[in-house]
Amino acid sequence: MRSKPNRTKAQSEIALGTLRPKRSSLIWYVFLAPAFLGILCFMVYPILESLRLSLFNSSGTGGTWAGLANYKTVLSSSEFWHSVYNTFYIGFFQMIITIPLGFIFASMINSVAFAKNFFKVIFFLPNVTAIVAAAMIFTFVLHPDMGILNYFLDKVGLPTPLWLSNPGTAKWAIILLGVWHWIGFVIIICLANLQAISPELYEASTIDGASGLQQWLFITIPNMMGTFAFLLITGWIGALQRFNEVYVIGGPTGSPNRSIQTVVAYIYEHGFTGFQFGIASAATYVLFVIILIFTMFNLKLTKMKL
Template structure:
């Protein structure tokens, strides 16, 4: 239907008065968002790119310096350290988080009582302010008075200063990241599971498939588009992790270096050290990495995601 209508329009005469009135109305409707995005997002995108070729001093004066920021970046060991940390964060939190949220969604996708109670509770962390969450967990991990060490002691285990120990701090932050996002992703996956047609399960049951077979041969394959969606958004979110790291690992912490992510580095150069040109270059680097990873995913999805 829609196509036919457009074809009728193709031999364009002059636009009728009503059409022109519609144009004006259309432009008026989109004006605030379009102009706002132009001024506060699209122009800044271009300017940020320009800044990455400039030295921007403390007084925000920019002087062109060509590729200096980029050539500095290529040999900056701090950047590679933060890149490594960020990759580690993504590679650990995304699969673990995904596994837990699929598990919970699968358990809730049955005729079990109290479903909405569970859903509500699991969703709670994802509406909670990340800064507050970080304060709470920092208090839990506290080496002297923290509840975690007290609990461990009950089981006869020796506690420690979780957040200032280089070998544990980053994992502690990862746990908080997972704690925050599992419920949110579970809701999306559960909705995906509930969207799978009942007839598929009936057919599988007729063929003699038990609950386990049904899960692995019906639910999982049909769920792959949703899993893919959750995976992509989690990976992008993981590359941008900042709040929990900034809050939980202070500058004076022994574990500081082993926990800094790329966005944390961007923030410090841009807004603490007053090196906005270099920070701009870092942000472009982060953007490129996210693009490459996402493009790789889009290419890889053909091999495992089912679309009907």
């Protein structure tokens, strides 16, 4: 019998080459497995379990079938809609102050010839501060008797309000805290886009006789619209999830008189204070729908595509 010819070196390399990608792909799956399991355990499972709980009357262990009754309870609750109002009120005024102010500061920093990095660090420092620590600091700053803000207001002859005891001023205390904490992020994002605008546009407009204000209005601002849209969307998502600072300052009920209770604080109150996990889970999914609708509205408003 004729013996089979030995496999050449080239054929062996080709055979090995077809096997190596399969082995390497298996190795990648092994490395991805812990992350994939983490996503399943800490993201997918809680989402599905929350959906299940929203259909049950549950105190955390067991429960009875409730169907859509929890959703009806949430949607007919005046406390829930008051928390929605507080959330939108605080978020709206925070962004209407922070985004224009951050853009102006970013334009000023971009126009200076030196010390840009110094100003970036100074303005960004509040953003890296833990929001819980910042909220605790603000409780001292806004203290009616020992607070530094009322001290200076008193020195210049202005009224010294009870910032955290009056429902109206308590909202603005949270807004001021949000502006102080978020403005550094807005400045950095705006500054990055400002530096990406082509200098040729400004050079051409200078040759045509455009002033600095005209360049800012007709070149800078139109080129910043994408950044403004990004800040609006991320700002609203963050505002609708606001919890830490209102919990530190006003507790789960948003004292005084639920004036600063947000939707997430409402969920926390019913879930971890009242042990009504079915109602809390239903409120969570209502919040999800609100965020989804509002995000789509913002995308439509800013004419962006997913």
